[in-house]
Amino acid sequence: MRFSRRVTIRQVATRAGVSEAAVSYALNGRSGVSEMTRAKVLAAARELGWAPNLAARSLGLSRANAIGLVLVRPPRVLIVDSYLTQMLSGVEAELNRNGMSLLLHLVDEVDDTVDVYRRWFAGRHVDGVIVTDVRPQDPRIDALVELGLPAAVIGGHTGPDTISSVDADAAGTAARVADYLRALGHRSFARVAGVAELLHTRQRDAAFAAAVDRAGLDRHRVLHTNYSAVDGMRAMLDLMSGADPPTAVVFDNDVMAAAALKVVHDLGRSVPGDVSVIAWDDSDLCQITVPAITAVEQTPAHQAELTARALLRTLHTGDVSHITLPPGTLHVRESTRPLRPRHP
Amino acid sequence: MRFSRRVTIRQVATRAGVSEAAVSYALNGRSGVSEMTRAKVLAAARELGWAPNLAARSLGLSRANAIGLVLVRPPRVLIVDSYLTQMLSGVEAELNRNGMSLLLHLVDEVDDTVDVYRRWFAGRHVDGVIVTDVRPQDPRIDALVELGLPAAVIGGHTGPDTISSVDADAAGTAARVADYLRALGHRSFARVAGVAELLHTRQRDAAFAAAVDRAGLDRHRVLHTNYSAVDGMRAMLDLMSGADPPTAVVFDNDVMAAAALKVVHDLGRSVPGDVSVIAWDDSDLCQITVPAITAVEQTPAHQAELTARALLRTLHTGDVSHITLPPGTLHVRESTRPLRPRHP
Structure with a gap:
């Protein structure tokens, strides 16, 4: 101080x-x-x-x-x-x-x-x-x-x-997430981020870029959103329908991660069978979804x-x-x- | 006025x-x-x-x-x-x-x-x-x-x-819900209600009692909660593990209804195969769950x-x-x- x-x-x-x-x-x-x-x-x-x-x-x-x-x-x-x-x-x-x-x-x-x-x-x-x-x-x-x-x-x-x-501590938290995904054998992940104009989002963007480098993961794709369920679903659909869908996706809030589960379900694929999902921040919502969502507890x-x-x-x-x-x-x-x- | x-x-x-x-x-x-x-x-x-x-x-x-x-x-x-x-x-x-x-x-x-x-x-x-x-x-x-x-x-x-x-209009809304369930062939339903001490909850209690009578449904069971996901899960587990589980359950908010889906899933049963679920009020949450939840839009x-x-x-x-x-x-x-x- x-x-x-x-x-x-x-x-x-x-x-x-x-x-x-x-x-x-x-x-x-x-x-x-x-x-x-x-x-x-x-x-x-x-x-x-x-x-x-x-x-x-x-x-x-x-x-x-x-x-x-x-x-x-x-x-x-x-x-x-x-x-x-x-x-x-x-x-x-x-x-x-x-x-x-x-x-x-x-x-x-x-x-x-x-x-x-x-x-x-x-x-x-x-x-x-x-x-x-x-x-x-x-x-x-x-x-x-x-x-x-x-x-x-x-x-x-x-x-x-x-x-x-x-x-x-965006840097410390991003490192923790990247290391965890690396330990599970993921070579890269996509990120569905918050509002690009916020310092908060920019800090996370920079933190993940550094964490990916440090963990030796491949360059990751980042999609910015407005934090809404609809934006989360749109981003997940975009990612999953591409030529090279990610094996793991990290979301900047709980609502988008929960909404993404529905997109994967509707595509006839499975979480975590086809794609792993992580939410940052955690909430009660992450515990009542099927499957329950792996999440970072940030205590806002x-x-x-x-x-x-x-x-x-x-x-x-x-x-x-x-x-x-x-x-x-x-x-x-x-x-x-x-x-x-x-x-x- | x-x-x-x-x-x-x-x-x-x-x-x-x-x-x-x-x-x-x-x-x-x-x-x-x-x-x-x-x-x-x-x-x-x-x-x-x-x-x-x-x-x-x-x-x-x-x-x-x-x-x-x-x-x-x-x-x-x-x-x-x-x-x-x-x-x-x-x-x-x-x-x-x-x-x-x-x-x-x-x-x-x-x-x-x-x-x-x-x-x-x-x-x-x-x-x-x-x-x-x-x-x-x-x-x-x-x-x-x-x-x-x-x-x-x-x-x-x-x-x-x-x-x-x-x-x-609690009376009008409860009548709408009771009539809908009656039309689907349900002879009764259970209700997972809000906080018993609130006038709001008492109004819904009275409205549903009247609506059930009017629709010719059997007496329904009411469990009061604190609106939380945990209370919703506890109530649903209570209802579904009983001797005569309900064929339909109406919840007093979105979070409890969403949490109840997980309880049914974990019991190896299905919504809506084994039990229908309705939420009052509606929210984005009701649209991102699997299955999406039938809900009353109350526009708070x-x-x-x-x-x-x-x-x-x-x-x-x-x-x-x-x-x-x-x-x-x-x-x-x-x-x-x-x-x-x-x-x-």
Whole structure:
């Protein structure tokens, strides 16, 4: 864990060559300073690694006693995916212990999120926000820094050290999956991945590319999807009807893996007889399918809970932390088996 | 739709024999009046059918621009059930159109909800609340009336006319399911129901009892559960290992029906060969199982959206509405078939 340096408004003012009041206005996102002044202040604040002094901010002002979460409607929400339920459950578990609520808002586009942050900040509706489904060069991260609104990210981020994060160990988990398939005799596998634009997916893409190299497997095919059952079925049909169908397929969620079982069944083939299937993440769903699905348990509820805890710590002490979880646990069930040579 | 009468603070004060200020304090849940005065005011307000004048309340005070939802952790949240996702999605769709957020809080016991309502009300964190998973004689309904906090209920409720509701047509839907099974030649069916304490479940219990009578089916067995996959499997195992296993089973959600397929498979029997399975509600899950599950589409997202809309109308105009949705649509898939006589 790293800790934020304490930089004062005065230091930022000196560096920017403006008054402390101007710094305060600029960093709090209020009108009353020119865009030029605001730009100078933000540049100085970034250079100094400024983080809002939250104790001072809440002094004399009623705390909202709420944390904000803005979800971008695609890709996560309208699908039958246990991720959202688990994530909310984890966040709420931590907030509940602290008597706090979650302020939830859905938007259609990631850029709309920034407007919500500004409104929440202006109305003091939240004490901080949790960010999920981060993109590379995510505009929300810059906006949060500019507002001085405390934040923590579920997953990794490419932003400044003033925002906490709790990240999965994509590299460690991908290595575990690749090694397992290698041990079963598979020489390659295909991957049905999540949304290409998410940092989360890019981390997994890179992690699997490295793991495949390390395990000495052949180059693998990756199909990106929107996480839905329909996309999962389409991808599996594509893979299985090709000239050289894979002997194993790794899916980026539980729903797509379960839906893929139906495609294989409808093609008159068998899981795991003709193709092995692995889901990452695990859920109850993986245990009620026939066959039950071998899956990586990633504990998104735990990750979300730790993220909320990191944010509350920032609120109370100003500390910022970056945590990487241990690799996911592989639960071997019925959907994977040693490779049977195609031409014995 | 029925409309609330407009009762003024002055009328309540006259009826209770106290000052208008005392009425305001009592109805707003603030300290500064004796318990005796508060009781008198609340009694007078109830007798007169008082509903808070929301326009007046928000005058001079910043609107929270948020609606509250307190979820009681059992039974809905920690299970892989698409209901929560769909419900949140429907509420958010309506709030989103109005630039409002959802303030979400989880509690362990239904009674804890009232404390959250009081805190939200005192801090003006929400403009109104949506209530779900209502119990008969629900303490939350009384508390909302006492606080004068605008509310709408997803599902039916047994409380006063000052709270809107959007209810499913349990009777119409149960009749549809019973008639369908009767047409397939089934003489009876078992039901794996939800949480016995919920009004929702009691409505379905009563609806099915009436539908069975009306369709001339034999008395049916009902097992109550907590909606989880594990409870669904346990119930199905119980039913199928008995002396007289049912020829058809109706489940109160998608997850339990899907989990039951695995139990039948593991017993070496077949759906629909040996037993037909119906899920109420429908979801993507019902379409990716083998066999795909015949299911009632109840549109909880739409119900939640209409509930949010009713609440926003109350906030803007004071109008209260009670809507009953049309019966659910039965999607016939692969998990049901005409009864094959056991002793041909």
